[in-house]
Amino acid sequence: MAQIAKIPVIDISGDGDQEQVAKELVEAAIEHGFIYIKNTGKDIPADAIERAFDLSKKLFKAPLEEKQACTIQKNNRGWSAMQYETLDPATQRVGDFKEAFNFGEFVDGKADQPIPPTIAEEEDQINEFRELCYQLCLKINTLLGIGLQVTPPDFFRDAHLHSKGASGTILRFLYYPPHTETPSADREADVRAGAHSDYGSMTLLFRLKGQAGLEILTQDGKTWAPVPVVPPGTENDPSPPILLNIGDLLSYWTNGLLRSTVHRVVFPGPGKGAVEGETDTEPRYSMAFFCHPVGTTPLTAVPSERVRSYNGGTDEGNPYAERKVLTADEHLMMRLKASYLQLYKDKE
Known part of the structure; x- marks a missing residue:
């Protein structure tokens, strides 16, 4: 069994010294790029997560x-079918073995896109969960x-305020069928979601x-x-961290100081390093909140001495960290065109 990832667990609920919490969060973002946010239920209640699932x-x-x-559609909203998205087109034999549904912004509590009639009555619930995720990202x-030590310290927060304009922020529901329901998949060679780094500022991921x-x-x-899903020490939390x-955008924005880490979703069969107690015999569901700044935000270097003085960079091997675009949109x-080959090939 492969050694599990070493990812720190940080409590940002507000019970401790927030300057110290901020320091720990930044150091984890620099070193790991992935961070477990301890879920005490104060920011997003466990029952809200359960209802969303x-x-x-x-x-x-x-x-x-x-x-x-x-x-x-090209606005990145709506349903993508099994194998429609290809997150690692350079190496994947076929598209991802997953379905997804992307929800963009809501206007006066209503989705600014078509949604299936099956869930139309729960439209307000989707909006409420999306708002909880948004507020956590602002925090x-x-x-x-x-x-x-950005000047001003609310620089990032202000760049993500809905009141300042539209953004690419997306709430995504994901469904991965078990291997038994994907007979065309080669369990050793194929993946459920190809290797990739995320596109925006940050992602909140919820798992079961x-x-x-x-x-x-x-x-x-x-x-x-x-x-x-449940790292050591969080077994008794209201819900998984x-x-x-x-x-990539936040990594790019900070000259590569903050780490954007490549990840994937596999069929964790024999030799794939599955975590003890976790299997792929049942359908896998997850929810991701992809947080983006206002689309017109210029991605000039962040006004932070630490960012200005950083010379390490992360552009080596990551073309999406190279300085070649001007705004968040x-x-x-650039990233969407690489992932949705069919969508852009068919309509350009």
Whole structure:
């Protein structure tokens, strides 16, 4: 069994010294790029997460014609079918073995996109969960500003305020069928989600106990390490910790100081390093909140002495960290074109 990923668990609930918490958060973002956010229930209640997962299961069980009517568009909203998205086109034989549904912004509590009738009555619930995720990201952005001694410290937070304009922020529901329901998949060669780093500022990832598959690429650039849903010490928390990971945009924005870590979702069969107690015999569900700044935000270097003085960079081997775009929207579009080959090939 492969050694599990070494990822710190940080409590940002507000019970401790926030300057110290901010420092710990920044150091973890620099060293690991992935951070467990201890879920005490203060920021996102356990029952809100449970209800959102129930809604996700209901959505993916909706009739195919309902989902097809909401097929993903170039605004990155809607349903993507099994194998429609290819997160690692350079190495994947076929597309990802997953379904996904992306929710963009809500206007006056209503989704600004088509949604399947099966879940139409729960539209307000989706909006409420999305808002909880958004507020948590604002809190994390504030802490990152404090920890990096940015001037002003609310620099990141202000760049993500909805009141300042539209953004690429997405709430994504994901469904991965078990291997027994994907007979065309080669369990050793294929993946459920190809190796990639995330596109935006940061991602909040919610997972269910016992559901295996997530791995991160360790710093040697060769070894994959499984990421437990429930790391040691969190077994008695109200719900599993929220997994925070730094995205390419925030890495780019900080001159590579904050780490954007490559990860994937596999079929964790024999020899794949599954975590004890986790399997892929059942469907795997997860929810990701991809947080982006306002689309017109210029991605000039962050006003932080630590960022200005950093010369390490992370652009080696990561073309999405190279300084070649000007705004948040341009950065997002560069990534979407690489992942949705069918969408852009068919409509350009």
